[in-house]
Amino acid sequence: KAGVTQTPRYLIKTRGQQVTLSCSPISGHRSVSWYQQTPGQGLQFLFEYFSETQRNKGNFPGRFSGRQFSNSRSEMNVSTLELGDSALYLCASSPQGLPEAFFGQGTRLTVV
Amino acid sequence: TQLLEQSPQFLSIQEGENLTVYCNSSSVFSSLQWYRQEPGEGPVLLVTVVTGGEVKKLKRLTFQFGDARKDSSLHITAAQPGDTGLYLCAGVWSGGSNYKLTFGKGTLLTVNP
Numbered sequence: 001k002a003g004v005t006q007t008p009r010y011l012i013k014t015r016g017q018q019v020t021l022s023c024s025p026i027s028g029h030r031s032v033s034w035y036q037q038t039p040g041q042g043l044q045f046l047f048e049y050f051s052e053t054q055r056n057k058g059n060f061p062g063r064f065s066g067r068q069f070s071n072s073r074s075e076m077n078v079s080t081l082e083l084g085d086s087a088l089y090l091c092a093s094s095p096q097g098l099p100e101a102f103f104g105q106g107t108r109l110t111v112v
Numbered sequence: 113t114q115l116l117e118q119s120p121q122f123l124s125i126q127e128g129e130n131l132t133v134y135c136n137s138s139s140v141f142s143s144l145q146w147y148r149q150e151p152g153e154g155p156v157l158l159v160t161v162v163t164g165g166e167v168k169k170l171k172r173l174t175f176q177f178g179d180a181r182k183d184s185s186l187h188i189t190a191a192q193p194g195d196t197g198l199y200l201c202a203g204v205w206s207g208g209s210n211y212k213l214t215f216g217k218g219t220l221l222t223v224n225p
Contacts, residue, residue, distance in 0.1 A: 004154070033213075042215060042216065042217030042218060043200065043215040043217075043218075044215075045212070045214070045215075048212075055210060056210070056212055090154050090155075092154070099206065099213060100145075101147075101155075101157065101202075101213060103156070105152065105154050106153075
């Protein structure tokens with residue numbers, strides 16, 4: 001069974017640009033969550049999608065948005081990038097009804 | 113906001129030594145999970161503890177959930193270089209079929225050969 005796949009693995013963007021990250025969950029998993037990981041703040045929850053609906057949301061500005069497609073694949077978008085958005089963005093999928101998170105390898109975003 | 117504090121933040125030990133890392137909160141959780149993250153990879157779930165006072169063993173790793181379900185510890189016996197990584201605890205809040213994970217900042221463990 002294939003694991004969670006995130007693309008791209010690495011990304012360099014300039015301030016003010018926007019970026020879209022992609023996540024393909026484990027087959028059969030309908031819940032997809034996104035996290036931002038930085039050395040100073042650790043792993044912080046961005047949002048969770050379940051059956052194409054945002055079910056939970058963390059405390060991030062509106063520049064951070066996401067969506068989920070009918071095949072459970074998810075995308076995350078960050079607009080008007082700031083230097084502080086540089087981080088490892090992790091996607092996790094979960095089986096229905098269970099809080100177990102299966103993480104992808106992440107996308108390392110660097111904003112210059 | 114449910115916060116989880118992990119200690120120590122950094123730990124560097126020699127192969128063969130024992131160690132314990134801690135995860136503490138003022139909140140009660142439905143369950144608590146431990147993950148290990150290696151460089152360049154996402155976190156991998158090691159264990160979930162559910163019942164207050166529960167102890168689970170995974171080879172040389174022993175996990176304990178506090179009686180009040182607010183804290184947990186991870187003890188590693190005879191650490192090996194392969195144990196090197198970032199250890200994260202995550203508190204689970206459940207509401208029906210919906211749940212949320214809150215992660216601690218982690219303990220970065222280095223085991224030197």
